[in-house]
Amino acid sequence: MIRFNRPYMTGQELDLIREAHQNGHLSGDGPFTRRCHTWLREHTGAASALLTHSCTAALEMAALLLRLEPGDEVIMPSFTFVSTASAFALRGAVPVFVDVRADTFNIDENLIEAAITSRTKAICVVHYAGVSCEMDAILEIAGRHGLRVIEDAAQAIMSTYKGRALGTIGDLGAFSFHETKNVISGEGGALLCRDETFVEEAEVIREKGTNRSRFFRGQVDKYTWVDVGSSYLPGEITAAFLAAQLEAASDITARRLSIWHTYHAWAEGHEKAGLIRRPVVPDYCEHNAHMYYILLPSLDARTRFIAALRQRDVQAVFHYIPLHSSPAGEKTGRSHGSMKITDDVSDRLVRMPLWLGLEENMQMILQAADEALVEALA
Numbered sequence: 001m002i003r004f005n006r007p008y009m010t011g012q013e014l015d016l017i018r019e020a021h022q023n024g025h026l027s028g029d030g031p032f033t034r035r036c037h038t039w040l041r042e043h044t045g046a047a048s049a050l051l052t053h054s055c056t057a058a059l060e061m062a063a064l065l066l067r068l069e070p071g072d073e074v075i076m077p078s079f080t081f082v083s084t085a086s087a088f089a090l091r092g093a094v095p096v097f098v099d100v101r102a103d104t105f106n107i108d109e110n111l112i113e114a115a116i117t118s119r120t121k122a123i124c125v126v127h128y129a130g131v132s133c134e135m136d137a138i139l140e141i142a143g144r145h146g147l148r149v150i151e152d153a154a155q156a157i158m159s160t161y162k163g164r165a166l167g168t169i170g171d172l173g174a175f176s177f178h179e180t181k182n183v184i185s186g187e188g189g190a191l192l193c194r195d196e197t198f199v200e201e202a203e204v205i206r207e208k209g210t211n212r213s214r215f216f217r218g219q220v221d222k223y224t225w226v227d228v229g230s231s232y233l234p235g236e237i238t239a240a241f242l243a244a245q246l247e248a249a250s251d252i253t254a255r256r257l258s259i260w261h262t263y264h265a266w267a268e269g270h271e272k273a274g275l276i277r278r279p280v281v282p283d284y285c286e287h288n289a290h291m292y293y294i295l296l297p298s299l300d301a302r303t304r305f306i307a308a309l310r311q312r313d314v315q316a317v318f319h320y321i322p323l324h325s326s327p328a329g330e331k332t333g334r335s336h337g338s339m340k341i342t343d344d345v346s347d348r349l350v351r352m353p354l355w356l357g358l359e360e361n362m363q364m365i366l367q368a369a370d371e372a373l374v375e376a377l378a
């Protein structure tokens with residue numbers, strides 16, 4: 001069976017973990033965490049990058065940094081992973097869902113303004129498949145209404161919008177290093193602060209509400225409880241693993257892009273024949289080949305396509321169950337306007353396997369996909 005995902009190891013992870021073991025510093029914010037922070041700052045241009053245990057944790061930190069109160073509203077897409085909404089709902093904030101664009105399946109920037117109320121505090125965008133949202137338009141709306149912009153850049157490490165790293169364009173950005181993402185540490189994430197505004201508060205919130213980071217820099221002589229917070233930092237073993245991955249990120253991205261382009265070339269003929277639709281990448285966006293998906297004509301055709309692939313030993317998957325119609329989404333959030341595209345895409349999208357090491361199986365996969373398409377569309 002060709003699995004949908006297989007975590008890629010660079011080969012350097014165990015060496016760096018052994019070094020962390022020898023260092024004898026196992027809790028967070030040791031030399032490997034600093035090495036990851038430096039890499040992230042240098043490769044994104046963010047004022048600050050802080051490792052967390054997950055992208056979910058980084059989004060929860062963003063919600064705390066915005067000082068959200070029950071009833072405050074955050075505008076976001078419904079076509080996304082749970083954490084985009086749950087991190088804000090955890091603070092009592094109301095996720096306000098708007099529909100996505102028909103081309104990139106990113107939040108439709110033209111629908112944001114009408115969803116703003118006196119309770120709106122922020123817009124949380126999601127760069128789906130590592131392809132950028134329309135950030136100029138979104139920042140302009142946010143600026144006009146005094147709203148913060150959070151980027152759920154879980155899928156978007158190494159992607160850019162007009163040359164700027166995704167995750168550093170809004171006020172705060174969140175990366176994921178979950179094993180299903182491009183650069184991994186099992187579970188893991190990072191919070192990026194674009195400028196100095198939130199840096200000190202973010203350090204405090206991540207360290208249980210204490211000023212421990214300032215204390216270690218010698219900026220205060222006592223280390224004490226100064227704010228609300230939690231424990232959001234990973235240990236050094238995780239950071240050592242991540243350091244090995246980050247240092248290979250350019251290579252990982254290039255190799256993923258090569259697989260992505262193989263799929264894209266295969267799908268072109270089927271798209272021209274009107275059978276499927278391929279991903280759309282606007283020309284101002286450099287993407288990271290986080291995923292390759294196709295759109296089938298209907299839910300039935302998709303179900304048959306996935307089953308026919310499975311019979312040929314290829315595992316393909318679909319997502320997302322839209323948040324606006326999920327049990328928790330209905331309870332905590334609300335939709336603004338029609339969710340037509342979200343509902344439609346969630347019925348028809350299929351994700352193909354994409355991981356490093358897959359290259360040698362590409363011919364077999366594409367052959368299976370050709371046959372599965374014929375069966376699905378018969």
Ligand SMILES: *Cc1c(COP(=O)(O)O)cnc(C)c1O
Pocket residue numbers: 053054055056057080081083084126152154155175176177178187188189
């Ligand atoms: C993967 C993902 C997350 C969650 O990341 P974790 O690191 O597992 O918490 C959040 N948002 C999006 C869009 C994702 O794809």
